[in-house]
Amino acid sequence: MHSRWILWTIIVLTILALWINIPPLPQVPALKILGKRVELLGKFPLKLGLDLQGGTELILETQMDKIAPADRDSALESAKNVIERRVNLYGISDTVVQTSKLGEQRRILVELPGLKDASAAANLVGKIAKLDFREMPATLSAQEIEATKSGLPIIALAKPTGLTGADLKRAQVTFGSSSGARSGPQVSIEFTDQGAKKFADITRRNIGKPLAIFLDDEPVSEPTVSQEIDGGNAVITGQFTTQQAKNLAIDLNAGALPVPIKIIQQNSIGPTLGQQSVNKSLIAGIIGLTIVAIYMAAYYGILGLVADTALVVYTLLVLAFIRTGLFILPPVTLTLAGIAGFILSIGMAVDANILIFERMKEEIRWGKSKTLALDLGFKRAWSSIWASNVSSLMTAAILYGMGTSLIRGFAITLAIGVLFSMFTSYVVTRTFLRLIIR
DSSP states (O other): OHHHHHHHHHHHHHHHHHHHHOOOOTTSSEETTTEEEEEOOOOOEEOOOHHHHHHEEEEEOOTTSSSSSHHHHHHHHHHHHHHHHHHHTOOOOOOOOEEEEEEEEEEEEEEETTOOOHHOOOHHHHOOEEEEEOOOOSSOOHHHHHHHHTOOOGGHHHGGEEEEEGGGGEEEEEEETTTTTTEEEEEEEEEHHHHHHHHHHHHTTTSSSSSSEHHHHEEEOOHHHHHHHSSSSSEOOSSSHHHHHHHHHHHHOOOOOOOOEEEEEEEEEEEHHHHHHHHHHHHHHHHHHHHHHHHHHHHHHHHHHHHHHHHHHHHHHHHHHHGGGTTTTTOOOHHHHHHHHHHHHHHHTTHHHHHHHHHHHHHHHTTTTTHHHHHHHHHHHHHHHHHHHHHHHHHHHHHHHHHHHHHHHHHHHHHHHHHHHHIIIIIHHHHHHHHOOO
């Protein structure tokens, strides 16, 4: 009864994994549920990294001339964190932001999969986004009037208040309302406790006067203060499009870069190379899987066929996990090195079966029944299987912790393959063999 439940669980998991992995087929129409088009197949595409789907790669060099030598490493890490937050807030998934040091040079590598416009990527990463509030005079003195007559813009007379983006807590896009109707986009900002006190003092002494809001030393809005604002909230209005308001909120949330940066190299990775790599990797995977299956069937007979069946289940489960993360973890971003790790794990997946089969054959030669040989074979081979897989997981962890983005992709898929091979060898293969022996 227990084995039957395990068998049905394996069947259900295999069918679910098969459904997740089947690509969209043109002959299978989509359904309409509540007026919405719902695809039956192809709902979980593979998430591909920069080397497979194309995108932009930037190499940034930090300008540390004005930073004390003792603070340069922390400034580099802070710049990396700001850039990472900025691209994540922009909605670019699976980005890679890494730092490197070569002598006195400190650089940052940024990989943006799917973003093909290199100039847009450079603007997104390198923008400073310096926000500050400045007081405007209610009336002009004679000297200021003469200055404006000579061509000096009135906005140039604004005086800094000390309230800057460093006092900002968060920013988000909102839509105002005018006469009950929805108006254009604007950016709602909330200050920290200290910033709220500053803002209350500034608005108290500037009632009836304009308060200019500057971004990167450019005025974006000049609202007139009608009353003291002590809640720590304000709104930046202007002739924004929705995308401009979104970008402004992103810049304000991400903060200013703590150190100037210079883009020394930008590369656009085309999708053609990535598609060729995917096709060749798929062919290599199919060839490797076929060779392993033929060898196991030829050498072990019925036991080899059981191992081949477990290997098919293993492949489907691993691919389903890569696509979905079992609906618990985020899907895995697949790189070319990750595909290599997956193909390698296919060969490693049969190692446990080989150990079990050889121990079973020994038990049978010693006169044990097949049922007892099965149990003893699994029991005595499991310590070797466990030790081997744990050492592989430790290696994958070291590669992930100390390697670059490419090596990390290899380490992730290798670790996933090892974990699933332990499951398929101990649960799937054992269940199938018990049914055959009975």
